[in-house]
Amino acid sequence: MARGNSKANNSHATILKVSIELFAQHGFEGVTMRQIAQAAKVTLPAIYHHFGNKEELYRAVETDLYGQHADSLLVDLHAAASPEECLRHFIGNLIDRLESDPAYFKLVQRNLVEDWPENHQFLVDLSLQGVFDELKKLLNTFIDGSGDGMQPILIFSMIFGFLTLQPVARMVSGYRLAKVSRAKKRAMLIDNIISFIKVSPAE
Template identity: 30%
Template sequence: MGSGVVSKGERTRESILEGAYQLFLQQGYHGTSMRQIAEEAGIALGGIYNHFSGKEEIFTAVLEAYHPIHEIVPVIQASEGATIEEYVRNAAMGMMTALERQPGFLNLIFIEIVEFNSQHLPDLVDMTFPKVMSIVGPFAASQNKLKDIPLQSIVRSFIGLMFMQYFAEKLVGSKFVDMPLEEAFEQTLQIFLHGILAE
């Protein structure tokens, strides 16, 4: 809303999503009931159906609402650098910080994969892709310094590499890379910027 005022209905919807988010993380999707979600949100069970048709719709709304892309894009857009290398490094560090602020999202993805066989992921990609492509500006400004690769592919590779770096750190830590995580992060940046082939 333009005035910044949040309606009662919007507050109720947010309470439902917040309560469902916490319950899904603790109990999984199938282990969580609509009654539990209503109790967590502080509303009557019937009140949920004024906002959502059922539990699956709530889950997909939680996936979208708590996707870290909402924090990642503004952070990357605000990143600066005198060179493309400096910009990429600052953007990557900002992205990792933003991911750290949404630690539960990784668990949501596991729930999606295990309990839904990834059926909602294509729609999630459709939702996030326009936001991701909004960060092409700095890459476009330096296009004369880049290889002849479509900007969409460059941005997609950057986001994908940083996500995988974060997931690897959270899943297995330094054992996965057998080196300090800071060094692994720097090597990932070097691979993105310069590739793996010797000049």
């Protein structure tokens, strides 16, 4: 019995791993269950047994990726002594996670631009709302009122926008950061976001 459970667990993990890569690369609409079955080397009935249908499989992918990253980000928001140190820690680690996990970053990018309100609500409930609420509290501790305006969403926007544009920005003539090391760019991005928070009106 234990051997059967182990095999089932392995199949579940393999399907999930393959699905993460395929959905990140091609999006929800661009992947079929048959493609996932072939890549995972399992039968179609096996996928339906473990995940029910394609949408439930996609939700499982999002839960796996977003859930673990959200938990880590919540830890980051309480990981240092001062509010500014916490903010720097949070921003830096979010940058690191996006850069070190291409599948996660691609899935985030796809979910941001896809016209799928039900999925947007699922992702807010799954991960964004909790992180947003804690970031808002931290910003208000850092500068009174700064978490009550656009700053929490703008922080995410600046990070995702900057990283998304890097492949193109490197080709822009005169872009002086094109040859700057990743570590220095990371430090500059953190400094710029902190400076933006300090000079932006708390509205």
